[in-house]
Amino acid sequence: MLGTIEELQERFRNRELTSKGLTEAFLRRIDEVDDSVGAFITVSKDEALEASDTADNRMNGDGEITSLTGIPVSVKDIFCTKGTPTTCGSRILEGFVPPYDATVVRKLKEAGAVIIGKNNMDEFAMGSSTENSAYKKTKNPWDLTRVPGGSSGGSAASVAAGECIASIGTDTGGSIRQPAACCGVVGLKPTYGRVSRYGMIAFASSLDQAGPITRNVRDAAELLGVIAGFDPRESTSIDLPVPDYTAGLGGGVKGLRVGIPGEYFIDGIDGEVSTAVQNAINFFKDQGAEIVDISLPHTEYAVSVYYIVATAEASSNLARYDGVRYGQRVDDGDGLLEMYKKTRDRGFGAEVKRRIMLGTYALSSGYYDAYYKKASQVRALIKRDFDLAFKECDIMLTPTAPTAAFKIGEKTSDPLTMYLSDIFTISSSLAGIPAISLPCGFTTEGLPIGLQIIGNTLDEATVLRAAHAYETGTEWHQKRAKL
């Protein structure tokens, strides 16, 4: 058993383990299982081995050691990596090799982490099953006939399949938390602006946020501490110091006010999910937390608002993929307009096209007020719901997703049903507040169930403390997928 990053650092220090040895073990594991899991688009074997050598030298006295030095991690293929192909799960970026690192990647490298590869994802992070990748299907390590969730499905599956210690995903409406729930791992979406978006390929700029996917809560706290912080290259990043997120772990939940939003406990939730979350609420109560019934009255509009705001921003963000400067170009010599049309027709998948069309419509003259503007106003009301509710509670507990992982192909023909996979994660994305998903049980079929803990703006510490208390008191996170 591998234990936490903290324990690995202990073993590094005791010379029981080297970064190189650990990295090689993970590369072997990827060789063994990734043909069936499909968590990676690119495995950076040479770069990873080199980075592990550097890390080992650092630990032998050549440089500063951080909590991540020598630790093999993967990153979602949405992050630009200097010299390493970056596809964002799309055909249109096939062959694109960025000349720059995303800030998140730069921070990982500077901390001495070993980046072992780039994870599969729904094309441009649009999807809840990773089935929208242009490259491959990622399977759920707990049941290879099922999806890993999405869009950070490759990241969650790689951690669940033991192909790396941790991964960095991104979350726009639940893309870290829902796959974490599906794969039985921990996924944290920080406050919007806490982690720089520079070099992270944009889907919906006002919602996108990077965060860690890990095997336990402590690791999530360690990773967040490394990737968070103000970035002069990112105008919406928050210019406040980054606290030590591991410091408060172990503080327990006694006296913590735990809000239960009535609007989240609806008929459509799977019975086993409902029971597991109810048991988790009871755990908090038993540990001395104060359970408070709260209301988030505008919850029912969240999915609609999200699919207007996110698609509108996406329609604009994806305009740059025109075949002129990088990535794929389809040019049959029949003029500029045809080049644009053919490049984008062949480069984008069906879901991406659907969202570009939705977003273009929502921003069109004559419809802007009724759609985008109205959606922005309702978004402000959703945010206000949370502001008011957090006067009565410190955290909120909800299911992460209404069901456990579904079958591959089950929802691909019905986008609307697929969109409802994110019904419990979308509101907190719209409000820009932090939320974590962690395992809280298994279905009778042996599929993981996720518990979501939502916190107030910039209060990741309390979210992590509550998650840590739950994890410490339960054994769900110790179960591993058998491959």
Next chain:
Amino acid sequence: MNYEPVIGLEVHVQLKTESKLFCGCSTKYGAGPNSQVCPVCLGMPGVLPVLNRRAVEYAVMMGLATGSRINHESVFARKNYFYPDLPKGYQISQYEEPLVEDGHMDIEVDAATKRIGITRIHMEEDAGKLNHGATAEEAGSSFVDLNRTCVPLIEIVSEPDIRTPDEASAYLKAIHDIVVYLGISDGNMDEGSFRCDANVSVRPVGQEEFGTRTEMKNINSFKFVKDAISYEIDRQIEAIEDGEKIVQETRLWDSQRGVTVSMRSKEEAHDYRYFPEPDLMPLVVTEEMISDLKDSLPELPAAKKVRFIEEYNLPPYDAGVLTSERPLADYYEETVKLAGDAKVASNWIMGELLRLLNEENRSIEDCPVGPEALTELIGMIKKGAISNKVGKDVFEEMYKSKKSAEAVVKEKGLTQISDTGELSGAIDKVLSANPDEVERFRGGETKLMGFFVGQTMKATRGQGNPGLINKLLKEKLGG
């Protein structure tokens, strides 16, 4: 029927910042294609804009110089359209909430002052440039140069208050003078740093509502703005007289043929799908920043002109010429300070200096004769070392050779003759060579004095001191 034109201008001004609006690349003109680019201005995946504060300051300064309201909070917006010179597929601009609103500009046409309203001034980034294949093998290809992409611009939108092509030209000139005065733009029209779009419509005199307008894009000279608007007014009136309807459309001024041609109609117009730019926070400008900038504003042309009239006792026309450009005004004031004579300095600058500069289309900044050199020349004339007339030749030589006045005078032996004996000899020769005139003068034809002075000057190759010659002549002829 009589028609009244209604004209509004949208002026695009490139701001003179070192780096681009949203990245650190240089804004210098004329570098090799795509040599001043980075992932941000190339619109590569995942990159984000960071606002150049200096550009904001420049835009605020223009707002203050036009008596506008500076909005403490304004919002950047994306203007979406596809074109190969637009790397992101959208231009970052301002739309519903611009930085500056409700200003004005006073212009002078036919000696009357008229106030033109300014609706708004907003900030935006420029697009790149397409170079269409020039050689046979390149025919049909276009080359994208993104050096200009993301260079900061302000767009100054006027109210439809302009009524004649002359007013339009005067307004454009006034805006140009101010941006150059403020030092926020080089105003270079050939390099595209200063260009405008004109909206033109006509209506029967007395009618309240506006006619259908057309928009002419990318006019880059004061002459073209006049020509294009004149042509368009005539075209529209003719069309209406012929019973045609004016189509709302974008037209292009073809300066070669002197006509406007249709580019695209309203039906073909882009839907830009503006929405607030989510990658930038609302732009906040504090009261403190505004008042600091207000304090730093230089004296503007209109105020300077008034001061020149009062302080230097200049005629309004002269004051207008001398204040039309800040370097010229500075040159003048420097000369006055050194030479101590406002009228003489003005005469020299308005006369010889501007004549020579204009002949070569040179700017005052390239003038080979600086205020110190001019002052030296003025001093020599005042002292009587040379005559005013010789001074003009000396100036021209100074301008050509960059030599000092003294060096020129010495080299050419132009020193004024103030030696009474030498002059007396010359006068005696003149008088004995013209006995008839002497006779007639003594007979009362005193206006012949000018003739004798002229002859004596000629005899001394223009170097004789005219005052002294006059005095000696009077003595000799009167005696």
